[in-house]
Amino acid sequence: MINVALLSRWHVHADDYVRQIQNNDHLSIQLVWDENVERGKKWAEELGVPFEADIQKVLTNTLIDGVVVNTPTNLHKEVILAAAKNKKHIFTEKVLAFTVKDCEEIYNAVDQYEVQLMVSLPRLTEPYYLYAQRVIDNGWIGKLTTIRCRLAHNGAVASPEKREGWLPQRFLKKEQCGGGSLIDLGAHPIYLTNRLAGEVKTLVAHMQHTNEFEVDDNAVVLLAYESGAMGIIETGFLSQGSPFQLELYGTEGTIRIEGSQIRYSLGNNEWTNLDKPPEALPIPMEQWVSAIVDKTTPTIKRSDVMHLTLINEAAAKSNKEVSWINVNDNRN
Template identity: 60%
Template sequence: MVNVALLSKWHVHADDYARQANQNEHIQIKVVWDENVERGQEWAKQLTVPFEPDLKEVLADPEIDAVIVDTPTNLHKEIIILAAEYKKHIFTEKILAFTVEECNEIYEAVNQNQVKLMVSLPRLTENYYLYAEQVLNEGLLGKLTSIRCRLAHNGAVPLEGNPNGWLPKHFFNKEECGGGAFIDLGAHPIYLTNRLAGPVKAVIARLQPQSENEVDVNSVAIIEYENGALGTIETGFLSSGSPFQLELYGTEGALLIEDDKIRLKSKQLGEGWHTPDTLPTALPLPMEQWISSIIEGKIPSITEKDVQGLTLINQAAILSQTQGRRVEKDEILTVKK
């Protein structure tokens, strides 16, 4: 049994991870800590576990094997490194950190202390992603020339009695979040396209805020890949009814995924569009992979490369927006480590 401490309910997915933990036969939630004491006490009461206001007391407890981190993103580096130093395994919400340099520091602490770190990038486990990967690997699209991914929702569309929409107010706090729609919801298109298109060469981004918010709520990035393909990543908090879309185009065909509808056209398959009869079996969710890595030593499918690549795009996009220009990958990677 892996005894777990929940560290903060700041993120909107914190309840989801608590539920996944409770549903996993190998996990036991033992305690809650939160930088917001009142919120933490209420959450602990709901979960019928103790609340501990002192983080170091939680981490020093020898009965605690691991932590699930849902703090503000600007606290990730400090808290995750501290947890690693106390020899606790770590599961955390994306993104890991604001810069590649900070990610390197976190992984250095994780590796030195021989603990398991998992960042939740769940769409890399989905059957549609695995199918897209399969289609590329089989050469059915020929040479990949273009990839587009869109994921958006209406979280910042004003509601009656809530001018900020249904997202919590702190999701628009630039200091805590590091950004808005792109760094949060845009993470999913970023890590999906990174996997499918390969190494990135350069980024151009437009991260557009609403007048009353300092973070972006409607964002687009154009990605240049080393293989010559172009990528378009679209996200936002202002789109009602927007479907998830993943599109791949190549010299031999096209793959279009829109929610649960999948269509493939390939010269190698004859004329017209084809719908797959079956899809690959989905992989275990990130939390399941994390626990398997702790208990059985299994190697997760979600890797440090995925996590670093996600941060790289975010860091480059913010620089592109701030300076109004194209940003080369090497500009980010040559920052002093």
Template identity: 65%
Template sequence: MVNVALLSKWHVHADDYAHQANQNKHLEIKVVWDENAERGKEWARKLGVPFEQDLMKVLSNPEIEAVIVDTPTNLHKEIILLSAKNKKHIFTEKVLAFTVEDCKEIYEEVQKNKVKLMVSLPRLTEDYYLYAQQVVNEGLIGKLTYIRCRLAHNGAVPFEGNPNGWLPKHFFNKEECGGGAFIDLGAHPIYLTNRLAGPVKAVTARLQKQFGYEVDVNSVAIIEYENGALGTIETGFLSGRSPFQLELYGTEGALLIEDNKIRLNSKSAGEGWNAPERLPDALPMPMEQWVNSIIDETVPTITDTDVQGLTLINQAALLSQDRGRRVETAEIIIDKQRV
């Protein structure tokens, strides 16, 4: 049994991860810490575990073997580094950190202390993504020329009694979040398209503020890939009833995914649009992969390349927005080497 501490209930997915931990036969939640003591105490009471206000007491406790981090994103680096230095395995919400340089520092500490780090990128385990990857790998649409992914919801649309929508108010705090819709919800289209289209050469982004928010709530990025393909990533908090869409276009066909509807039009798969007869089996969810890596050294399918690639796009998009121009990823440098 792996004894776990929950570090903060700041993120909207914190309850989901607590539920996943409770459902996993190898994990046991032992304590809650939260930078907001009142929130943390209430959560601890709900879960039936103690609350500890001193973070270092949690991290220095030898009985605690792992942590689940759902703090404000601007606290990720500090808390994850402290956790690694105290030999705790780490599961955390995306994004890992605001810069690729910070991500590299975290991974170095993780490797030095021989602990397991998992960032929650759940759509990389889904059957539709695995099918899309299979289509690309097998060349069923020829050479990929264009990819588009859209994920948006109405979390910032006001409704009666909720002038900021259903998202918590702190999700619009630029200091804590590092941004708005693009860095949060946009993470999913980013890491999906990174996997499918490959290394990124340049980013041109428009991170739009509306309704008086200090962060972007309606955003688009044009991505140029090293293989010559183009891509578009779309996200936002102002779209009611917006479907999830993933589209791949190639020299010999196209793959369209809209929510649960999947259609392939391929030169090598017959005439017209066809639904796949069978999708690949979904992979274990990120938390399960994390636990397996702790218990039996199983290598996760979600990698540091996925995690750092996510931060790279966010960093380049923010720079593009601030400078009003196209940004090449070569401009974002660590140790004088290209990311």
């Protein structure tokens, strides 16, 4: 049994991870810590486990094998490094850290103390991604020329009940989040397009503050890949009824994914629905457990995590400087 401590309920996915833990026979929640003591005590009471206000006592507790980190993103580096140094396995929400340099420091500690680190990038396990990757790997649409991915929701759209939308206000605080719609929701299009299109050469980004929040609430990134392909990433907190979209355009065909529906056209201008997509891979939580228990190699890779931060870091620089950025300048 892997005894787990929950570190913060700050992130909106914290309760999702609790459900995943409770559904896994290898995991058991033993403790709760939260930088917000009142929130943490309430969570611990709901779960029927003790609350510990001192994080060092959690991390030095020999009964704890792993931690699930849902702190504000600006605390990730400090908390994850401390967990690694105390030889705790780590599951955390994206993004790992704000800079490539900080990500490297974290991974160096993970290697040194021989613990398993999993960053939740769940769409890399979905059937539509696996099919898109198969299309690319087999050259079914010829040479990839353009890739587009959009993920947006209405979290910052005002309603009679909530003046600034249903998204927690802490997600609109730059110090804690490091950014807004791009670094949060846009993470999914970033890591998907990174996998499918390969190394990014240059990019230009615009992060709009439509509602004058501290962070962007609408964003777009244009990318030029080493392969010669172009990319478009779109995200935002201001779109009502916006479906997830992933499109791959090639010299010999097109793949269009909307929600979970996959359609393709291979050179004949006729569209066909894919009836039997690949089976989904184990979710990140399950891959983390498997890596700890069975020493398996996760399909979510270190490079996925590093390149996610790489693109975010370059996009923030582009937005600030209002210019195209050579992404290689940000690689270490």
